[in-house]
Amino acid sequence: MLIWANFWYNAGMRGRLISFEGIDGAGKTTQVQLLRDYLQKRGEQVLLTREPGGTYIAEQIRQILLDPQNKGMDELTQVLLFQAARAQIYREVVLPALERGTSVIMDRSRDSSVVYQGIAGGMGREMIERLNDVSTRQTIPDITFLLDVPVKIGKLRREGEEPDLIELQKNSFFQKVRRGYLQLYEEDTTGRIKKIDATKPIAHIAAQIVKLLEEWDSHAAST
Ligand code: Z5A
Numbered sequence: 290m291l292i293w294a295n296f297w298y299n300a301g302m303r304g305r306l307i308s309f310e311g312i313d314g315a316g317k318t319t320q321v322q323l324l325r326d327y328l329q330k331r332g333e334q335v336l337l338t339r340e341p342g343g344t345y346i347a348e349q350i351r352q353i354l355l356d357p358q359n360k361g362m363d364e365l366t367q368v369l370l371f372q373a374a375r376a377q378i379y380r381e382v383v384l385p386a387l388e389r390g391t392s393v394i395m396d397r398s399r400d401s402s403v404v405y406q407g408i409a410g411g412m413g414r415e416m417i418e419r420l421n422d423v424s425t426r427q428t429i430p431d432i433t434f435l436l437d438v439p440v441k442i443g444k445l446r447r448e449g450e451e452p453d454l455i456e457l458q459k460n461s462f463f464q465k466v467r468r469g470y471l472q473l474y475e476e477d478t479t480g481r482i483k484k485i486d487a488t489k490p491i492a493h494i495a496a497q498i499v500k501l502l503e504e505w506d507s508h509a510a511s512t
Pocket of ligand 1: 312318340446
């Protein structure tokens, strides 16, 4: 099946869009890099990127969004800036890469806006999803790995780092974020979101992700 999956993704088919989600310190950046290395070793064309950011313009928007000096940022401004960064990376990088058969691994994507701004921030899921659809040209990841850890563990892992604007939020906000992600997982009827216990060791999580992706590949190849 592995060989077939390799053939599938290198034979001019659309690349797969893989996203990683979770609270800060869940281990997303660690795992996206491990998965990229694994897929590249298999000979696949893979692109790794992040939100907000990933292009010259979107990285500048990221700086505005995360600058702790910008405490006065209106909630709607925040929503629209995340979407502006998303529109830029999808149109400039993600969609063209998928078209040419390259798989894209994203460190956060549209679910982050649904959870951080829509659910925890109280801006409403419906509006965020509508904006997500516009920014991404209605693109939804093929598979999403939700790395789930208690807020306390995520915080411990990031100890010593300077907090950015979002990280200045109260603990209760991050509890809502975690619950928001679990809600998305429970409501997902498509099987897109794979919940992973991210309190486990790094190598254990990486192996689980590879297994789940191979299962997805086999399924995609047979349909
Ligand atoms: N945001 C938003 O509000 N709306 C949106 O639409 C989008 C984003 C797209 C972006 O921050 C912020 O923007 C984010 C959400 C918001 N804010 N918050 N809060 P970011 O991209 O700079 O940071 P982050 O996404 O929150 O990630 P992070 O803090 O860098 O954490 P991480 O990537 O999940 O974890 P890590 O860097 O891989 O690991 C952290 C440490 O833990 C590191 O020392 C690792 O070696 C260690 N680690 C990792 N895995 C393990 C395991 N399994 N065991 C033990 N230790 C581990």
